Amino acid sequence: MPASAALSTAPHAPAGATPLLRLRDETFDAHQLAAYNLYLTVGGGRVRMAAIEKARQSFVLLEDHALPPGGLPALAAAHDCLGRAGWHAVRLATTGGAFTLLPAALFRPGDEAAALRLHHALAPAEAAYARPHPALELVNVFAADAALADWLAATHGPAGQLLHHTSGLLAGLAHQRDAGGPRRLYLSLGHHELALVVLGSQLEYCNVFAFATAEDVLYYTVLVMQELGLNPDQDELTVWGELTHDSALFTLLRNYVRHVRFGPRPYDLFYSYRFNEVFDHRYFDLFSLHFI
The missing domain is CATH 3.30.420.250 (Protein of unknown function DUF3822, N-terminal domain)
Structure with missing residues (x-):
């Protein structure tokens, strides 16, 4: 589609x-x-x-x-x-x-x-x-x-x-x-705003960031993964919100986080x-x- x-x-x-x-x-x-x-x-x-x-x-x-x-x-x-x-x-x-x-x-x-x-x-x-x-x-x-x-x-x-x-x-x-299930990072993307949540057996992290570029989204995503001990090569990122499969942002995320999927x-x-x-x-x- x-x-x-x-x-x-x-x-x-x-x-x-x-x-x-x-x-x-x-x-x-x-x-x-x-x-x-x-x-x-x-x-x-x-x-x-x-x-x-x-x-x-x-x-x-x-x-x-x-x-x-x-x-x-x-x-x-x-x-x-x-x-x-x-x-x-x-x-x-x-x-x-x-x-x-x-x-x-x-x-x-x-x-x-x-x-x-x-x-x-x-x-x-x-x-x-x-x-x-x-x-x-x-x-x-x-x-x-x-x-x-x-x-x-x-x-x-x-x-x-x-x-x-x-x-x-x-x-x-x-x-x-x-x-x-395992600890996992979730990303919800809005208009110049993203929410990042880390959920394991309980809620470990939830924050909202303003962004202007796709690089900003990548920066905050990788930063949270590093701070919470998640591995971009092994741990899955689930994404919801205002982006598409062929968007530059989705491509950028997949270049740095191996397992990215839409929720x-x-x-x-x-x-x-x-x-x-x-x-x-x-x-x-x-x-x-x-x-x-």
Whole structure:
């Protein structure tokens, strides 16, 4: 499948905008939102959204939009269902490196800003939030746009949950991984941002890096492998996100890491046949919001 096959335009786009991707199964009913969970990731000038039908555990909607002036609230106001209340659940994940993972036993509600202050100064428009990971016995503390959190609460009420995109990534990896498998490095590539995770019998490493070039991605990947005692000639690297089999970045990674493979979609879920237009290794962190 050529790289261009991952892009699709369709009628009924938000006013004044053409989606980067818009895939909907014929069974999706925008008048029965209570039958679906809505998952969103926001960052890098984009919002990606997916809807899963609860009864069938099947994804029936996948869209990728450039954020217009006014951000997500402006996009939602022009969208046929994004800004409407009534979804069974809404999970909105923000991207960026302003997060930290703390042992659950050491975290106290109200300490969010203090925990972030060690490596991130909150901007005037930001606030600190926390999301527990019971399965990993961790709490993800992160910074997000306070206006975005206010929009989520005002639009979707108690159904809306705000979290960091690494929460989705970690939940997906925990679900996907064989508990008895070897230590392994996982890479999730976004728009000028990559997340690297090392997972063995427990989580050993998780960090987000900004990058400008393919060489930056290679540098951070090899650096983490060296620091965590992984061997580029022996240990496997699993990759998800915004790259293709014929990209310069993938070729560069394979020149320095012998065993590189693209990861699959999250297991134990179903996907509309329309999603066949998209490579399986794309949108893993978005789909994995289902496991939170």
